[in-house]
Amino acid sequence: MSYGITRTLLKKIKYHGGETLVNGEQSLVNRMLQTGDTVKVVLPPEPENDHVSVSSVPIEIVHEDPNFLVVNKPAGVASVPSHNYSEDSLVNRVKGYYQRRGYANEKIHIVTRLDKDTSGLVIFAKHHFAHSVLDKQLKDRTIQKTYLAIVAGRISSPHFEIYLPIGRTEDSFVKRQVTDTGKMSVTEAWTVCRLAKQTLLRVQLHTGRTHQIRVHMDTIGHPLIGDWLYNPDDHSMARQALHCAEMTFYDPFADRNIHCEARLPEDMRSYINLHKL
Known part of the structure; x- marks a missing residue:
């Protein structure tokens, strides 16, 4: 082993x-x-990510131990730096946190990622070994992630599963679609509550495709509220109504499962209260 x-x-x-x-x-x-x-x-000392700028914006820590850090990412913040978000992604903020805490190892290992406008739980490993351990769990699909999503339309079924392949669209680098040439993708969902013309769902991914929840829900006729890419005519929220609310992974260093939760953010709570029956 x-x-x-x-x-x-x-x-x-x-x-x-x-x-x-x-x-x-x-x-x-x-x-x-x-x-x-x-x-x-x-383990050998790890050089820090010299190309990553330091952000002083604080982070919301859900769990921390010597090997792992779990953060509740707000909507509107990119997970990793890019050309458009080079100074204040979640990675930049975690590096700033490491520096303020005076950690000996300031190398940033982000394990899971969320779209910029998706809120919720993101895991960081604090060293290469911890990153390798969780990478294997990702490949084995043993990291359990549960999302809360507000979708258009009232869904009558209390529970359903979607088995549809997802691939790139031909005319967009960003957008995905259900296509016969794509990779099989499995989404499972439970109805939490029905609003006036919307539904709050609890969603679990059994595969990890880009935009999987957004694509699958759009394909069955229930796109996410506020999704600029897959529901462009809906402007009732400033971002897609998607939040990574729970996550469970195995910590081999302590021989235990770590379970984390992040409560629904204010914008989604307000939307639900506004559109209750």
């Missing part, structure tokens, strides 16, 4: 100042282990 230690990490340990100890003695990484051996890995 690798316990999440990848070949890339082993190379960094070997060539950049880390150590591999077996029963307290320095050892090569190809050593054959015996039953009862104790292995200790000393």
Whole structure:
């Protein structure tokens, strides 16, 4: 078992100042282990992301321990820096938080991402090993993410699943669509409450395609409220009504599941109160 230690990490340990100890003695990484051996890995120091600017805007921390940081991202903030958002993405804000706290390792490892106008939980790993562990969980689809979404129309079914392939549209780098040439995508949803002409849904993703919830809901005739890309005629909210409300992942360092929740943001709560029956 690798316990999440990848070949890339082993190379960094070997060539950049880390150590591999077996029963307290320095050892090569190809050593054959015996039953009862104790292995200790000393990670090398990680250089900070020099190209990432520091933002002084505070972050809302939902969970923090020596290995992981979970943040509640507000709508309107990009997850990572880009040409248009180079100074104040969530990554910039986390780097500022690390500096203010005086952390020895200020390398930013973002594990999960949200669209700029989607609010909610985002996981950061505090070192390469923790990042490798969660990358594997992402690939194995064992990180559970639950969203709350307000969609157009009143949905009568209390529970439904959508199995439709998603791929790029031919005329847009950003937009996605349901297409036979796309990758199969699975979305499961439960009706939380019905509003006057809308529905609040609890949504769980079983695959992780770009814009998956937005595309699937639009395809079945219930696009997200305020979604400029898939519901452009609706301006009743300033952004798509989508929030990552819960997340559960496994922490192998503490041998426990970590469950995080982020309450519905004010704009979505206000919309629900305004459109109640």
